[in-house]
Amino acid sequence: xxxxxLLVTPPYHTGIIEVTGKWPPLSLVYLAGHLRAGGFQVxxxxxxxxxxxxxxxxxxxxxxxxxxxMIGAFTPSINAAVEVLKTAKDVNPNMITCLGGIHATxxxxxxxxxxxxxxxxxxxxxGEQTALELAQAVSDGVTPDxxxxxxWLADGSVVMTPERGFASDMDSLxxxxxxxxxxxYKYNVTGRKxxxxxxxxxxxxxxxxxxxxxxxxxxxxxxxxxxxxxxxxMLHRNYGVGMFMMADEFATCEREVWERVLDxxxxxxxxxxxxxxxxxxxxxxxxxILNKYRKAGVIxxxxxxxxxHQKILDVFGxxxxxxxxxxxxxxxxxxxxxxECSFIIGNPDDTEEDIEKxxxxxxxxxxxxxxxxLLTPWPYTEIYDQVREYIVENDYSKYxxxxxxxxxxxxxxxxxxxxxINCFRVFYLNKVQQLVLMDDGFKKDYMLKSVRIMxxxxxxxxxxxxxxxxxxxxxxxxxxxxxxxxxxGKMVNHLETVRLSEELDADIVEFIRQGxxxxxxxxxxxxxxxxxxxxxxxxxxxxxxxxxQERTPENVRHWSEIPAIxxxxxxxxxxxxxxxxxxxxxxxxxxxxxxxxxxKIYRDKSSLDMILEANKMITKSLxxxxxxxxxxxxxxxxxxxxxxMAMAFGLEQMKNEFGTEDSMYFITPNGFETEALTEALREAxxxxxxxxxxxxxxxxxxxxxxxxxxxLTFRLPEGSRICDGGGYQGTFGNCxxxxxxxxxxxxxxxxxxxxxxxxxxxxxxxxxxDNTIRNFFNGVVETDRCKVGLPWTRTIVVGPRTGQRLPKxxxxxxxxxxxxxxxxxxxxxTDNIGYETEDxxxxxxxxxxxxxxxxxxxxxxxxxxxxxxxxxxxxxGTHPMTGHGHPTIGNGYPTAGHGLSGQGCSSSTAEMLESxxxxxxxxxxxxxxSxxxxxxxxxxxxxxxxxxxxxxxxxxxxxKSRGEL
Numbered sequence: 028x029x030x031x032x033l034l035v036t037p038p039y040h041t042g043i044i045e046v047t048g049k050w051p052p053l054s055l056v057y058l059a060g061h062l063r064a065g066g067f068q069v070x071x072x073x074x075x076x077x078x079x080x081x082x083x084x085x086x087x088x089x090x091x092x093x094x095x096x097m098i099g100a101f102t103p104s105i106n107a108a109v110e111v112l113k114t115a116k117d118v119n120p121n122m123i124t125c126l127g128g129i130h131a132t133x134x135x136x137x138x139x140x141x142x143x144x145x146x147x148x149x150x151x152x153x154g155e156q157t158a159l160e161l162a163q164a165v166s167d168g169v170t171p172d173x174x175x176x177x178x179w180l181a182d183g184s185v186v187m188t189p190e191r192g193f194a195s196d197m198d199s200l201x202x203x204x205x206x207x208x209x210x211x212y213k214y215n216v217t218g219r220k221x222x223x224x225x226x227x228x229x230x231x232x233x234x235x236x237x238x239x240x241x242x243x244x245x246x247x248x249x250x251x252x253x254x255x256x257x258x259x260x261m262l263h264r265n266y267g268v269g270m271f272m273m274a275d276e277f278a279t280c281e282r283e284v285w286e287r288v289l290d291x292x293x294x295x296x297x298x299x300x301x302x303x304x305x306x307x308x309x310x311x312x313x314x315x316i317l318n319k320y321r322k323a324g325v326i327x328x329x330x331x332x333x334x335x336h337q338k339i340l341d342v343f344g345x346x347x348x349x350x351x352x353x354x355x356x357x358x359x360x361x362x363x364x365x366x367e368c369s370f371i372i373g374n375p376d377d378t379e380e381d382i383e384k385x386x387x388x389x390x391x392x393x394x395x396x397x398x399x400x401l402l403t404p405w406p407y408t409e410i411y412d413q414v415r416e417y418i419v420e421n422d423y424s425k426y427x428x429x430x431x432x433x434x435x436x437x438x439x440x441x442x443x444x445x446x447x448i449n450c451f452r453v454f455y456l457n458k459v460q461q462l463v464l465m466d467d468g469f470k471k472d473y474m475l476k477s478v479r480i481m482x483x484x485x486x487x488x489x490x491x492x493x494x495x496x497x498x499x500x501x502x503x504x505x506x507x508x509x510x511x512x513x514x515x516g517k518m519v520n521h522l523e524t525v526r527l528s529e530e531l532d533a534d535i536v537e538f539i540r541q542g543x544x545x546x547x548x549x550x551x552x553x554x555x556x557x558x559x560x561x562x563x564x565x566x567x568x569x570x571x572x573x574x575x576q577e578r579t580p581e582n583v584r585h586w587s588e589i590p591a592i593x594x595x596x597x598x599x600x601x602x603x604x605x606x607x608x609x610x611x612x613x614x615x616x617x618x619x620x621x622x623x624x625x626x627k628i629y630r631d632k633s634s635l636d637m638i639l640e641a642n643k644m645i646t647k648s649l650x651x652x653x654x655x656x657x658x659x660x661x662x663x664x665x666x667x668x669x670x671x672m673a674m675a676f677g678l679e680q681m682k683n684e685f686g687t688e689d690s691m692y693f694i695t696p697n698g699f700e701t702e703a704l705t706e707a708l709r710e711a712x713x714x715x716x717x718x719x720x721x722x723x724x725x726x727x728x729x730x731x732x733x734x735x736x737x738x739l740t741f742r743l744p745e746g747s748r749i750c751d752g753g754g755y756q757g758t759f760g761n762c763x764x765x766x767x768x769x770x771x772x773x774x775x776x777x778x779x780x781x782x783x784x785x786x787x788x789x790x791x792x793x794x795x796x797d798n799t800i801r802n803f804f805n806g807v808v809e810t811d812r813c814k815v816g817l818p819w820t821r822t823i824v825v826g827p828r829t830g831q832r833l834p835k836x837x838x839x840x841x842x843x844x845x846x847x848x849x850x851x852x853x854x855x856x857t858d859n860i861g862y863e864t865e866d867x868x869x870x871x872x873x874x875x876x877x878x879x880x881x882x883x884x885x886x887x888x889x890x891x892x893x894x895x896x897x898x899x900x901x902x903x904g905t906h907p908m909t910g911h912g913h914p915t916i917g918n919g920y921p922t923a924g925h926g927l928s929g930q931g932c933s934s935s936t937a938e939m940l941e942s943x944x945x946x947x948x949x950x951x952x953x954x955x956x957s958x959x960x961x962x963x964x965x966x967x968x969x970x971x972x973x974x975x976x977x978x979x980x981x982x983x984x985x986x987k988s989r990g991e992l
Contacts, residue, residue, distance in 0.1 A: 030166050031068045033093035037107035038074040041427045044395040049076040050223040060201035060564035061155040076211045085114050099128035102405045103427045127154045133407035135178040136185045149178040197250040209266050216476045217270030226255045230276040252287035292323035302327035327365040366394040373401040374558050375417045377435045382446040399450035400428040461581045488600045530634040535846045541639050545818050555586035558853045565604040591842045591854035594790045605631045614673045614789040628789045634850035638792035649796035652804045658685040662722020664694045673789035682940040708741045717746035724753030734774045742776035749782040790855050792847030816867040819846040835863040
């Protein structure tokens with residue numbers, strides 16, 4: 028009889044192998060060609076490419092009702108293939124079912140015995156002739172005992188006919204390309220129609236993890252170049268195929284054959300693209316003809332690197348060296364060919380350190396695309412027996428290389444999964460950063476689209492269905508970075524930048540909302556790199572600064588490598604990551620509260636909302652953990668008076684969020700309203716209602732001086748607290764940190780544990796508070812006072828000469844990395860002096876002075892106090908020049924260290940700075956005067972003049988040592 032035959036692909040989907048596109052089932056095309064040539068009616072049903080499920084398969088089989096159904100499978104798809112054959116028997120028990128492919132070839136006995144009545148025949152090995160002779164036997168109604176390469180179940184026993192030899196003439200293969208629905212097959216990256224084609228079969232190498240050399244029994248056969256190229260030309264002209272993916276295990280094995288293919292393709296001038304797989308040593312072998320590859324249309328080559336560990340390569344039997352793989356990738360990259368590599372991890376002896384080494388070597392090799400695959404021993408390979416004791420997964424559908432099949436001896440499965448995800452995350456975040464800076468052209472466009480597709484269909488959606496969930500932020504980050512580039516690889520407009528910035532802000536806010544104890548280093552690093560990317564692209568000033576240091580998103584992989592811009596730079600430039608027309612707020616730079624001075628920090632609405640939310644959380648947790656609202660007595664001017672002062676703006680927000688209606692300011696254009704403050708403190712004493720006294724350190728020191736002069740003391744109610752912003756040396760006299768808290772207790776009756784210092788600056792969005800009040804209410808045993816490290820910030824201390832991070836406890840310059848700084852720059856280098864602690868950092872002074880190139884002399888909170896203080900000063904607004912024991916500036920002004928009381932550096936700080944300057948720095952004398960920083964006082968101004976030139980600060984020294992000034 029004449030049979031109707033249906034050839035089917037298994038409806039197997041992982042979200043992995045379909046990422047790049049949909050390609051024709053080449054094996055079925057050849058089977059169909061031979062069967063049709065034998066006189067049979069044949070149809071190809073590509074259930075996989077149609078995205079059909081088993082219910083769709085049932086419907087199609089019912090409609091077609093073939094006499095014989097054939098399906099092929101490899102190990103991961105074997106379960107789906109068996110399900111199709113079960114369905115076929117359900118539809119029609121008389122339907123003849125046939126299974127072929129690699130897995131069935133080696134496991135035919137197991138399949139037939141375990142599934143009686145489901146699989147009628149198994150085709151073993153090369154299938155075209157065997158399938159044709161089987162169909163003829165079925166059509167003739169005879170038992171196929173004479174057909175080589177078959178297996179079936181008879182009377183409960185498996186019958187296996189002798190093996191069939193391989194076809195000697197590869198040009199005799201008969202494809203049935205016309206049976207395909209060509210609208211199905213497309214390469215997602217370029218949008219071209221896609222065909223899977225083959226020049227050869229087999230491989231002469233014997234890698235222990237590979238099935239191909241087993242299936243083809245160590246043979247290698249090739250078509251003639253003329254026959255192969257003629258087929259490609261026909262598919263291009265007749266079916267519009269523009270992308271050819273070669274199915275060969277080793278397409279370039281025979282150089283003469285392969286070079287002839289290239290020459291023929293070049294001569295025909297076809298507008299086609301070719302993707303293929305080959306070995307690294309073959310690439311190096313062909314280094315002299317790689318130019319032909321590209322001319323012939325080869326745009327994408329997969330090189331099986333497998334591992335960066337030579338000992339594992341040897342175990343795998345790759346017969347390669349790691350160096351050969353590196354050279355091959357470099358050669359292909361130089362010839363503008365997209366390189367793709369695989370790196371196998373999860374070997375039985377692997378540790379997290381081994382996997383980390385693989386990742387970093389992959390980054391060093393720099394292929395365009397990388398696949399980090401888990402060692403997956405298919406059950407008929409040599410390596411299967413070697414690792415059998417480590418196998419923990421027996422569901423073959425999960426043998427797709429991104430599901431842990433074996434458990435390494437020293438690595439738990441969750442950690443293996445995490446390591447796998449991290450490899451993909453780090454590699455592709457690094458890759459998309461490089462793409463932004465790549466020259467426009469075909470490769471850049473190809474890579475951008477490739478990474479976007481991988482992100483959309485692989486990373487975000489399902490990193491392998493029923494396998495692993497990739498962290499959501501991975502996709503968000505890739506989308507945002509790629510979003511910085513148009514399809515043709517150019518920068519987006521300002522509106523798009525704003526959109527991306529707002530998306531980043533939303534992610535940062537979500538991160539902030541997880542609380543002060545959510546110290547997630549990995550997520551911080553992801554957000555920081557993402558922020559750096561936007562700021563680098565959006566700010567020409569910052570971009571030039573980074574490039575001068577040779578630090579760009581292309582080579583920066585960790586937040587600590589992001590260039591920190593000096594605070595002084597803000598006085599010279601408007602540094603923003605958004606269009607200035609969208610500015611919601613402008614604050615004068617630290618120490619620049621005179622509106623006539625240059626230097627502003629701009630915030631757009633999105634970033635400002637983020638900053639306000641973050642600081643509200645900090646303030647609640649560290650200053651007001653026990654109260655909802657409290658009367659706040661503010662020792663700063665109102666922002667109505669100084670709208671551009673960062674400290675005034677911040678404390679106004681504090682007053683609005685946590686202050687009662689009777690909260691008030693005590694520094695006005697007329698100076699410090701000490702009588703009003705005295706009255707408010709007495710009122711608190713008498714009513715027993717606690718208050719919070721908050722303001723600039725200079726205001727407290729001034730008030731304590733007045734209390735001492737007038738013999739005033741207060742005993743504020745329990746629950747009262749002090750929060751000062753600034754330092755302890757300056758115009759109103761020096762006092763140490765301990766002295767300051769002693770005075771808080773002496774004059775206000777507030778114990779040190781209810782006193783905190785805060786550091787804030789307009790150049791950085793986050794305020795930093797001491798840990799004492801929070802510790803007190805949490806019952807923490809008394810610890811050293813320090814500024815609390817916050818999850819969305821990192822504060823480090825760097826050496827003044829090297830700019831490199833110092834060990835905890837060593838004194839240097841403070842550098843902030845703050846995610847709330849999205850509107851400006853993430854990393855800010857201050858001229859504050861301090862040291863890192865276990866839980867945060869501490870500030871001890873300020874290396875203050877003018878950076879070269881910036882000539883601004885600011886004023887501070889203390890000047891508002893002094894403007895109305897007539898004991899030694901004249902008109903309102905006059906910059907303080909003399910008084911309080913400070914000599915006037917002029918000829919003969921003494922240099923620092925000449926024994927003037929109340930001036931100069933403290934001894935320990937002076938010694939530290941002297942080593943950096945070669946002489947004591949004069950500018951520390953004025954200390955940290957406010958939360959946003961303080962200017963040089965009269966003393967400091969005079970001492971700078973005594974130097975004969977502006978005093979070079981520690982920051983200058985650091986920058987000079989790095990060639991930045």
